[in-house]
Amino acid sequence: MEKTNTLFYIVLIGTLFGMLQVSNATNHTPPIFIFGDSTADVGTNSFLPTSKIRADFPHNGIDFPHSKPTGRFSNGFNSADLLSKLMGHRRSPQPYLWFLKAGLTTRIFRGVNFASGASGLLDVTGKDLNIVSISEQIKQFETVCSILTYVKGRDAAMKILARSVIAISVGSNDIFGYFENQSTIEPLVFINSLITAYEGHINALYNLGARKFGIISVPPIGCCPSQRIHNSTGGCLEIENTFARAFHSSLDVLLKKLSFKLPDMKYALGNSYEMTINVIDHPQLFNFTSIDTACCGKGWLNAEKSCTPDANLCSNRDEYLFWDLFHPTQYAAELAATSLYNGGLQFVAPINFSQLAAC
Ligand SMILES: *[C@@H]1O[C@H](CO)[C@@H](O)[C@H](O)[C@H]1NC(C)=O
Ligand SMILES: *[C@@H]1O[C@H](CO)[C@@H](O)[C@H](O)[C@H]1NC(C)=O
Ligand SMILES: *[C@@H]1O[C@H](CO)[C@@H](O)[C@H](O)[C@H]1NC(C)=O
Ligand SMILES: *[C@@H]1O[C@H](CO)[C@@H](O)[C@H](O)[C@H]1NC(C)=O
Numbered sequence: 001m002e003k004t005n006t007l008f009y010i011v012l013i014g015t016l017f018g019m020l021q022v023s024n025a026t027n028h029t030p031p032i033f034i035f036g037d038s039t040a041d042v043g044t045n046s047f048l049p050t051s052k053i054r055a056d057f058p059h060n061g062i063d064f065p066h067s068k069p070t071g072r073f074s075n076g077f078n079s080a081d082l083l084s085k086l087m088g089h090r091r092s093p094q095p096y097l098w099f100l101k102a103g104l105t106t107r108i109f110r111g112v113n114f115a116s117g118a119s120g121l122l123d124v125t126g127k128d129l130n131i132v133s134i135s136e137q138i139k140q141f142e143t144v145c146s147i148l149t150y151v152k153g154r155d156a157a158m159k160i161l162a163r164s165v166i167a168i169s170v171g172s173n174d175i176f177g178y179f180e181n182q183s184t185i186e187p188l189v190f191i192n193s194l195i196t197a198y199e200g201h202i203n204a205l206y207n208l209g210a211r212k213f214g215i216i217s218v219p220p221i222g223c224c225p226s227q228r229i230h231n232s233t234g235g236c237l238e239i240e241n242t243f244a245r246a247f248h249s250s251l252d253v254l255l256k257k258l259s260f261k262l263p264d265m266k267y268a269l270g271n272s273y274e275m276t277i278n279v280i281d282h283p284q285l286f287n288f289t290s291i292d293t294a295c296c297g298k299g300w301l302n303a304e305k306s307c308t309p310d311a312n313l314c315s316n317r318d319e320y321l322f323w324d325l326f327h328p329t330q331y332a333a334e335l336a337a338t339s340l341y342n343g344g345l346q347f348v349a350p351i352n353f354s355q356l357a358a359c
Pocket of ligand 1: 124125
């Protein structure tokens with residue numbers, strides 16, 4: 001109880017500061033709340049002293065303003081930033097844990113990023129790596145919703161939440177975990193367990209007032225440099241790509257079902273698989289010279305070691321699809337964000353993120 005009161009006190013003080021803050025987001029810019037894994041993490045894991053999955057050191061961030069390593073698994077901004085920017089924000093909102101440390105001002109009402117590298121749909125994914133699971137991310141969002149309701153009143157809070165875009169990028173780490181663990185669960189049973197978990201998470205968010213879901217599915221993860229080095233030809237690990245495609249199809253069915261069941265639910269499903277394969281198949285269209293080698297790393301395909309201060313670093317970073325053994329470069333993330341926001345039905349359906357933001 002005491003703790004709750006302190007929290008509200010901080011918020012009320014924050015409200016006064018919040019009023020003085022100049023916002024460059026216009027009234028048309030919907031708030032954005034971001035959930036997921038390292039593809040959307042803008043520094044969450046840097047606030048977790050014992051987290052093993054982090055990027056708060058060089059060469060990460062080399063193309064970020066002042067070459068600052070921010071905890072993003074990228075040379076610069078990531079898709080969460082670029083998508084937020086397209087929606088009218090300056091970049092991704094700060095991590096929830098940043099607000100917790102800096103003070104919960106009313107800025108949290110314009111958006112929060114909860115994404116944490118190595119998390120998955122299942123609570124067991126990343127459990128031993130000291131990260132924030134999706135279930136935990138949703139609990140943190142619940143705290144934001146309580147504060148919103150306390151400050152604005154229930155009706156206004158529900159209106160704000162209904163306008164907000166809920167962006168979620170998750171699933172790859174669960175599939176990596178399946179193969180790392182050499183799981184004997186039937187593939188279809190496993191994919192179904194991921195979809196059931198996703199349904200639970202979307203229901204939980206909906207029950208808190210969320211209505212607009214921008215869902216980003218799993219890319220061809222078998223084509224990450226980290227996986228290619230397990231194929232003697234350096235080609236993609238086909239079985240993992242099969243899982244990614246199955247995940248997308250099942251997710252498509254789930255979202256159709258939920259949008260019939262849940263009044264006023266709207267969604268856009270981004271097909272990361274198609275977007276990425278399109279680039280891998282036609283690299284020259286996007287001026288990529290390397291689609292299989294990490295820009296930053298060590299060993300074969302620069303994928304035997306992660307990106308650290310003593311790793312090899314490429315100089316032509318806009319010509320690489322991959323920044324490190326798992327993650328896209330800023331340029332690749334920009335292409336992805338643009339496809340999600342403005343893309344046609346082959347990349348995002350039944351509407352794109354710009355239509356989702358506006359509806
Ligand atoms: C992998 O297996 C271990 C041991 O059975 C289990 O504790 C862990 O949760 C599993 N990880 C995933 C991601 O399934
Ligand atoms: C390895 O890559 C080749 C293409 O270079 C592909 O034909 C083959 O199926 C891949 N092997 C596995 C195990 O995925
Ligand atoms: C690729 O490079 C050419 C020549 O520099 C440029 O004209 C073109 O716009 C670039 N394409 C993309 C997709 O950036
Ligand atoms: C996607 O978004 C743009 C607006 O940014 C819109 O004009 C276009 O019609 C949409 N594309 C499709 C295929 O729905």
